[in-house]
Amino acid sequence: MKYADVIVDIAQGSLDRIFQYRIPLALAGQLTEGTPVYVPFGRGNRLIRGYVTGFSDQPSWPPEQLKEIHSLAAGEVSIEQRLLSLAVWMKKRYGCTMIQALKTVMPVKKKVNARIERVVVRAVSAGEILSYMQTSVKKNQTARLRLLQALARDGQIPYEAVLHKLNISRQTLDSVIRAGLARLEEKQGQQEAGWENGLPEITLNQEQQEAVSRFVRDFDRGEAGITLLHGITGSGKTEVYMEMIHHVLSHGRQVIMLIPEISLTYQTVMRFYRRFGSRVAFIHSRLSQGERYEQFERARRGQVSIMIGPRSALFTPFSHLGLIVIDEEHESAYKNETVPRYHAADVAEKLAQMTGAGLVLGSATPSVDLYARAVRGGCKLSCLTSRAREGSQLASVTVVDLREELKAGNRSIFSRKLYGEILKRLEQKEQVLLFLNRRGYSSFVSCRSCGEAIRCPHCDVSLKAHNNGMLVCHYCGYTAPIPRLCPSCGSPYIAGFGTGTQKAEAAAAKIFPQARILRMDQDTTGGKEGHEKLLAAFMNHEADILIGTQMIVKGHDFPDVTLVAALAADLSLYTSDFRSGERTFQLLTQAAGRSGRRGKAGEMVIQTYAPEHYSIQAAARQDYQMFFREEMAYRKLMDYPPCTEMVAVTVSSRRQELAAEGAALIARKLEPFRGEHFSVIGPADPGIPRINDIFYRLVYFKSHRPELVMKAVGEIEAYYEWKKKKKNVMIQFDFI
Numbered sequence: 051m052k053y054a055d056v057i058v059d060i061a062q063g064s065l066d067r068i069f070q071y072r073i074p075l076a077l078a079g080q081l082t083e084g085t086p087v088y089v090p091f092g093r094g095n096r097l098i099r100g101y102v103t104g105f106s107d108q109p110s111w112p113p114e115q116l117k118e119i120h121s122l123a124a125g126e127v128s129i130e131q132r133l134l135s136l137a138v139w140m141k142k143r144y145g146c147t148m149i150q151a152l153k154t155v156m157p158v159k160k161k162v163n164a165r166i167e168r169v170v171v172r173a174v175s176a177g178e179i180l181s182y183m184q185t186s187v188k189k190n191q192t193a194r195l196r197l198l199q200a201l202a203r204d205g206q207i208p209y210e211a212v213l214h215k216l217n218i219s220r221q222t223l224d225s226v227i228r229a230g231l232a233r234l235e236e237k238q239g240q241q242e243a244g245w246e247n248g249l250p251e252i253t254l255n256q257e258q259q260e261a262v263s264r265f266v267r268d269f270d271r272g273e274a275g276i277t278l279l280h281g282i283t284g285s286g287k288t289e290v291y292m293e294m295i296h297h298v299l300s301h302g303r304q305v306i307m308l309i310p311e312i313s314l315t316y317q318t319v320m321r322f323y324r325r326f327g328s329r330v331a332f333i334h335s336r337l338s339q340g341e342r343y344e345q346f347e348r349a350r351r352g353q354v355s356i357m358i359g360p361r362s363a364l365f366t367p368f369s370h371l372g373l374i375v376i377d378e379e380h381e382s383a384y385k386n387e388t389v390p391r392y393h394a395a396d397v398a399e400k401l402a403q404m405t406g407a408g409l410v411l412g413s414a415t416p417s418v419d420l421y422a423r424a425v426r427g428g429c430k431l432s433c434l435t436s437r438a439r440e441g442s443q444l445a446s447v448t449v450v451d452l453r454e455e456l457k458a459g460n461r462s463i464f465s466r467k468l469y470g471e472i473l474k475r476l477e478q479k480e481q482v483l484l485f486l487n488r489r490g491y492s493s494f495v496s497c498r499s500c501g502e503a504i505r506c507p508h509c510d511v512s513l514k515a516h517n518n519g520m521l522v523c524h525y526c527g528y529t530a531p532i533p534r535l536c537p538s539c540g541s542p543y544i545a546g547f548g549t550g551t552q553k554a555e556a557a558a559a560k561i562f563p564q565a566r567i568l569r570m571d572q573d574t575t576g577g578k579e580g581h582e583k584l585l586a587a588f589m590n591h592e593a594d595i596l597i598g599t600q601m602i603v604k605g606h607d608f609p610d611v612t613l614v615a616a617l618a619a620d621l622s623l624y625t626s627d628f629r630s631g632e633r634t635f636q637l638l639t640q641a642a643g644r645s646g647r648r649g650k651a652g653e654m655v656i657q658t659y660a661p662e663h664y665s666i667q668a669a670a671r672q673d674y675q676m677f678f679r680e681e682m683a684y685r686k687l688m689d690y691p692p693c694t695e696m697v698a699v700t701v702s703s704r705r706q707e708l709a710a711e712g713a714a715l716i717a718r719k720l721e722p723f724r725g726e727h728f729s730v731i732g733p734a735d736p737g738i739p740r741i742n743d744i745f746y747r748l749v750y751f752k753s754h755r756p757e758l759v760m761k762a763v764g765e766i767e768a769y770y771e772w773k774k775k776k777k778n779v780m781i782q783f784d785f786i
């Protein structure tokens with residue numbers, strides 16, 4: 051290679067500043083992607099630091115105009131260099147471009163007015179607050195009551211958490227401040243030195259203590275490694291993470307903790323805040339790029355040492371990372387659905403390896419892949435087998451065969467068993483969660499004469515009807531009013547089909563007229579704010595029944611819920627995806643974990659047409675081992691991961707024939723690999739062959755031998771690197 055691409059000014063996040071340089075003979079063979087170098091820059095040829103991001107044989111400019119790399123830049127591995135190496139790794143593994151990888155790992159610099167960190171501080175005693183609460187109860191001021199309750203319990207609450215997590219309006223907060231019960235204080239500039247660690251509020255039980263001790267021992271030996279923390283719902287995993295975090299901080303190192311956004315509730319935020327105070331920072335998808343950048347800068351400056359957030363929190367620029375925690379490891383939110391299609395756990399593992407940090411992945415229902423690895427001895431395994439809270443028990447689960455209901459003449463969506471259980475909860479003033487486990491099942495509009503559903507002109511999907519009378523494409527955002535005549539046949543008889551949850555709500559309202567019902571799905575939530583409003587209202591007991599999609603049973607802790615029901619558990623069982631059994635088991639088991647969190651006995655009803663399916667049977671018994679045995683037998687039989695490694699190669703282009711041609715070429719390229727240990731499937735159409743006017747084709751391959759898989763990936767990559775320069779074709783790898 052004669053030429054190198056060098057990115058300069060990486061700290062500024064201006065990723066477009068990549069320049070080509072000649073490689074001097076003296077440095078030939080010494081450079082790899084990520085190597086820090088000094089290069090002459092600008093008119094004065096001032097020497098500045100840069101990083102090599104790629105190589106080529108051909109110059110993109112007349113060679114005499116290219117400058118030469120000056121020298122290697124020695125020194126400590128900087129944060130930038132580490133992030134850059136991570137980008138290089140992502141580019142190779144997922145087949146994206148260097149720019150796409152860099153954009154993923156480097157925070158985009160945006161000028162922001164330094165945000166003032168504020169806290170709401172209680173101005174009077176907790177007892178005094180309690181006396182004010184009586185008035186709010188009488189006046190039915192629910193939001194104010196919520197705030198007063200929180201203030202009585204906690205003397206200090208971050209302003210953000212009050213607004214967004216407790217869902218208190220600025221007016222309500224102001225009125226409480228005017229009444230002299232609280233005040234707003236600025237936290238700007240406060241350094242962590244002035245901050246004391248809070249003490250743990252509980253004593254760990256034996257299993258928790260063992261998990262912590264083991265981690266501490268290995269961490270102190272410099273062998274923190276990878277640990278799966280398999281703990282049933284409510285077994286106290288969060289307490290274990292907090293002890294581990296405490297230990298890592300006491301060694302002057304920092305922590306990244308990933309939590310699915312939906313689980314980052316007020317309770318969770320405050321648990322960390324009480325324990326770690328202003329050393330903990332949160333990021334979430336509502337932050338603007340500038341605000342996120344600001345949080346990252348605080349981490350870089352050492353003002354915070356724990357970053358909690360969704361998968362992008364992985365790229366926090368900590369200088370001495372000591373631990374990465376991934377809570378609810380099985381959650382699909384950890385997989386990035388756009389390019390590069392990385393899984394947070396894979397990137398975290400790479401990052402942990404680069405920094406010597408430990409990696410702890412926790413779940414009540416670990417992914418089959420991770421559990422299989424633990425069984426093989428590929429990572430450590432710590433188990434929590436009982437509920438942590440005194441008197442708390444797992445819910446008892448009943449499986450109802452819907453075929454029997456039909457035979458008995460019951461055509462309602464509520465089985466007789468479920469009907470009786472709901473009535474009982476309504477009488478006892480306890481709460482009920484009813485959910486439909488179906489993804490993306492919302493209303494579309496179709497013609498009753500010709501049966502055509504109205505489709506997006508840019509994507510191969512049906513448009514979804516929204517409440518405001520508009521049709522929206524959930525893939526590209528295309529929006530149009532609902533037409534009065536069918537675009538295919540001109541018939542005026544077109545109709546929307548209600549969502550499953552809408553129908554369930556209507557049915558429930560009819561059968562239980564006395565119940566207050568809330569519905570939560572894509573249509574009712576209107577973005578994340580609406581989401582939290584609904585949850586806060588339900589938490590506040592403003593309704594008896596909450597009906598929704600699976601999002602209502604994820605991560606929340608509703609103290610008064612004693613009954614959870616899956617209205618049709620098999621909806622998620624028969625998708626084309628080999629992980630549907632796993633997802634169904636996880637969802638049902640997690641849902642059972644939502645019932646009876648506080649002393650009161652919890653129940654769950656699973657309504658299904660497939661009561662004999664092992665995913666449902668195992669979920670009913672909340673028996674992970676049983677599920678794992680059955681699922682592994684199936685994966686072995688079918689040669690699916692984790693028994694093989696499987697890669698989907700996606701070829702895409704604006705021109706359909708190019709995508710097809712590209713996929714055919716890839717398949718041919720894979721032909722020599724084909725054999726006893728390597729199989730190729732496709733080319734095939736993906737579920738949605740066209741999105742936003744870009745066409746997609748797929749080729750799958752799988753093998754028991756990881757080294758063969760990486761070799762195949764490497765070969766396709768190298769081949770395509772050259773090819774895509776000529777044609778408008780993209781290729782990416784998805785490890786599935």
Ligand code: ADP
Nearest residue numbers: 252253254255283284285286287288289438439
């Ligand atoms: P998980 O994260 O496994 O669902 P949590 O850490 O949220 O569990 O704990 C569930 C509940 O049990 C919490 O209310 C927590 O305060 C409580 N808890 C955890 N550990 C203990 C313990 N050792 N003793 C008493 N209560 C505990």
Ligand code: ZN
Nearest residue numbers: 506509523526
């Ligand atoms: Zn579209």
Ligand code: ZN
Nearest residue numbers: 497500536539
């Ligand atoms: Zn029609």
